[in-house]
Amino acid sequence: MERGWILILTLALSLTACGGSKNSGAELTVFAAASLQETLTEIGENYQREHPGVTLVFNFDSSGTLKTQIEEGADCDIFISAGQKQMNQLDAAAASAVNADAPEENAEDSLDFIASNTRFNLLENKVALVVPEGNPAGIQNFGGLKAALEAGDVLLAMGNEDVPVGQYTQKIFAYFGLDEAALNAAGVLTYGSNVKEVTTQVSEGTVDCGIIYGTDAFSAGLTVVDTATAKMCGQVIYPAAALKNSKSPEEAQAFLDYLRTPAAGAVLEAVGFTPLG
Structure with missing residues (x-):
């Protein structure tokens, strides 16, 4: 009889072990x-x-492109945006509660893709004015950039209007009273579909300067000549969240939790991000 109980207990422990590893192999x-x-x-x-x-599978692109892919049904467990706007457009609850003082952040057609109680602000970045090696155009700051753009003396690379870094740049233009349409017509602007494309244009010296994130400038070894203040373009906050249709919600939450640990924060801080989680 005692032997029978031992066998039953062994079988129970075996099944428990199998159950405990049911998420092993999760992607x-x-x-x-x-x-x-x-x-x-x-x-x-x-x-x-x-x-x-x-197993983690990453898809890196502009936040606007990623948002569209999610809306079109792409498989996604976690979304980390470079701007609140793109996250709000997927998060009906948050979009409806957006501060009335920031209507540009509102999303009229927001859809309900974000899993409740998983969204948080992961980190903060800075918007930087960068130049290629040697700074041949002699750009020193945003004030100097304004004058040079109006005079037609420089070529500036910036993000498209659906890219967060491009949207921050548009706010900088508004702060300095610059007319983007007029500058574009004058041929002093070039565009990139994400911040990496803008960074590459500056790194290769095909433009005189570019507006990117401070962390991308660090990674690319570019010279930062000025950094935008919150008055110029607002805070650059990256929200993160799990998706409602995640196939592994527990694992998704576990990775989000890890992003808020000191270990992950140290990696972020090393290139200039400020962890907020």
């Missing part, structure tokens, strides 16, 4: 802003070493 698809490519890749490698049963 998480993370859609993240292009400016996070280097840091999130490193964080992901660290996480997978600590959690060998989880």
Whole structure:
């Protein structure tokens, strides 16, 4: 009889062990802003070493492009945006509660993709004015850029209007009273579909300067000649959240929790991000 109970207990423990590893082999698809490519890749490698049963698959692009892909039904477990606007457009609850003083952040047609109680502000970045090696155009700050653009003396690279870094640039233009349409017609602007494309234009010296994130400038080894203040373009906050249709919600939440740990924060801080989680 005692032997029978031992067999039953052994079988029960075996089944419990199998149940405990049911999420081993889980694959998480993370859609993240292009400016996070280097840091999130490193964080992901660290996480997978600590959690060998989880595979992280990253899709890095502009937040606007990622948002559209999610709306069109792409498989995604976690979304990390470089701006609140793109996250709000997927988060009906948040969009309806947006401060009336910031109507440009509102999303009239927001859809309900975001899992409740998973969204948080992960980090803050800075918008930077950068120049190629040697700074041949002699750009020193945003004030000097304004004068040079109005005189037609420089070529500036910026993000498209549906890209967060481009939207921050548009706010800088508004702050300095610059007319983007007029500047574009004058041929002093070039565009990139994400911040990496803008960064590449500056790195290759095909433009005189560019407006990107401070962290991308750090990763690319570019010279920052000025940094935008909150008055110029607002705070650059990156929200993160799990998607309602995540196939592994528990694993998605576990990775989001990891992003808020000191270990992940150290990787973010190393390139200039300010962790907020």
